[in-house]
Amino acid sequence: MRRFPSKLPEVGTTIFTVMSRLAAEHSAINLSQGYPDFSPPPRLVELVGAHMRAGANQYAPMPGWLALREAVAQQVLAIHRRSICAESEITVTAGGTEAIFCAVQAVVHPGDEVILLEPAYDSYEPSVRLAGGTAVRVPLMRPRFDVDWERVRSAIGPRTRLLVVNTPHNPSGAAFARCDLEALADAIRGTDALVLADEVYEHMVYDGGLHHGMLGHEELAGRSLVVSSLGKTYHATGWKVGYCIAPAELTRELRKVHQFVQFSVASPLQAAFADFMTEAPAHRLELAAFYQAKRDHFCGLLGRTRFRCRPSAGTYFQLADYSAVSDLPDVEFTRRLTIEHGVAAIPVSVFSAPPPAERLVRFCFAKDEATLDAAGERLAQI
Numbered sequence: 349m350r351r352f353p354s355k356l357p358e359v360g361t362t363i364f365t366v367m368s369r370l371a372a373e374h375s376a377i378n379l380s381q382g383y384p385d386f387s388p389p390p391r392l393v394e395l396v397g398a399h400m401r402a403g404a405n406q407y408a409p410m411p412g413w414l415a416l417r418e419a420v421a422q423q424v425l426a427i428h429r430r431s432i433c434a435e436s437e438i439t440v441t442a443g444g445t446e447a448i449f450c451a452v453q454a455v456v457h458p459g460d461e462v463i464l465l466e467p468a469y470d471s472y473e474p475s476v477r478l479a480g481g482t483a484v485r486v487p488l489m490r491p492r493f494d495v496d497w498e499r500v501r502s503a504i505g506p507r508t509r510l511l512v513v514n515t516p517h518n519p520s521g522a523a524f525a526r527c528d529l530e531a532l533a534d535a536i537r538g539t540d541a542l543v544l545a546d547e548v549y550e551h552m553v554y555d556g557g558l559h560h561g562m563l564g565h566e567e568l569a570g571r572s573l574v575v576s577s578l579g580k581t582y583h584a585t586g587w588k589v590g591y592c593i594a595p596a597e598l599t600r601e602l603r604k605v606h607q608f609v610q611f612s613v614a615s616p617l618q619a620a621f622a623d624f625m626t627e628a629p630a631h632r633l634e635l636a637a638f639y640q641a642k643r644d645h646f647c648g649l650l651g652r653t654r655f656r657c658r659p660s661a662g663t664y665f666q667l668a669d670y671s672a673v674s675d676l677p678d679v680e681f682t683r684r685l686t687i688e689h690g691v692a693a694i695p696v697s698v699f700s701a702p703p704p705a706e707r708l709v710r711f712c713f714a715k716d717e718a719t720l721d722a723a724g725e726r727l728a729q730i
């Protein structure tokens with residue numbers, strides 16, 4: 349075959365796949381990739397089977413199963429007191445990932461600039477590049493990973509089309525306060541910039557904090573594409589079901605892309621989620637307490653090691669500083685941690701370009717207590 353130019357020459361296999369593979373090869377406890385090692389609620393699984401048997405096996409409507417979109421609209425009303433039109437403002441996607449990709453393709457034109465706050469989830473930048481846009485990177489402030497709104501403001505220019513925010517934030521576990529919404533609204537007021545808000549961890553905010561998402565802010569709700577993930581909320585990441593909420597005008601554009609990327613999402617899964625969200629609102633209401641207990645347990649275990657941590661405000665990730673353990677750069681450190689000590693984690697530098705020199709790794713605590721205990725024991729030996 350003749351050589352052809354790659355559209356994403358620097359992109360290799362994602363770090364999540366690399367670390368999970370390494371963990372499997374070395375029988376390490378895998379706290380790298382972000383998924384639970386426990387099952388979704390049994391009733392939800394039962395509903396999927398029931399809908400398959402009842403015939404929900406053909407293409408779902410392109411924008412999503414209406415009952416599921418209505419359940420999402422009900423939830424938004426309950427949480428944010430905002431009325432969303434299930435018909436014209438909600439699109440069900442193949443996970444948050446597809447929603448992010450379609451949102452970027454829908455609004456970013458060649459030559460547009462997109463502001464990314466780093467460390468940033470790894471799918472944003474390639475999506476921007478494939479749309480012909482350019483990423484403009486603004487680092488989050490250490491050690492708390494707050495947004496430096498002054499820097500955001502100065503990064504915004506006439507070509508800024510989109511600002512990507514992620515709250516609660518992967519990998520840092522930081523979460524927006526109400527004043528961040530005000531600062532964001534202020535920064536883009538009078539510009540043409542839209543917001544892509546990755547809120548896939550919206551139900552995982554700890555210590556009594558609230559999730560401050562775009563839908564809770566009048567001005568931002570009017571110019572945001574908000575992405576969520578049912579996989580994250582219902583311990584079913586492998587089902588890849590998510591959604592995007594956006595004003596009708598933006599939703600129309602998003603669906604033009606979605607219909608040629610995915611067209612529609614697995615029917616029995618959507619039908620089951622629609623039933624379960626209606627039947628069991630307690631699941632999402634109890635999720636924060638469920639994961640906070642895991643966070644506290646894991647931070648307690650880290651307290652017996654030489655890793656240092658500041659408990660996450662949200663997500664199911666915990667950052668840990670390993671400077672008392674090793675001088676190695678984080679990519680090499682996580683390799684050694686996996687191979688020699690049997691615990692896989694994600695190096696944090698891979699979420700930024702160029703990678704900053706810091707001694708931080710990300711652990712996923714969406715695991716059974718026994719898994720966390722076993723990992724804690726191994727980490728305490730280092």
Ligand SMILES: Cc1ncc(COP(=O)(O)O)c(C=O)c1O
Pocket residue numbers: 382442443444445446469514518546548576577578579580585588589590
């Ligand atoms: C910040 C963030 N956004 C989006 C996603 C993708 O979500 P999904 O699995 O629903 O595609 C993830 C998954 O890890 C994530 O951490």
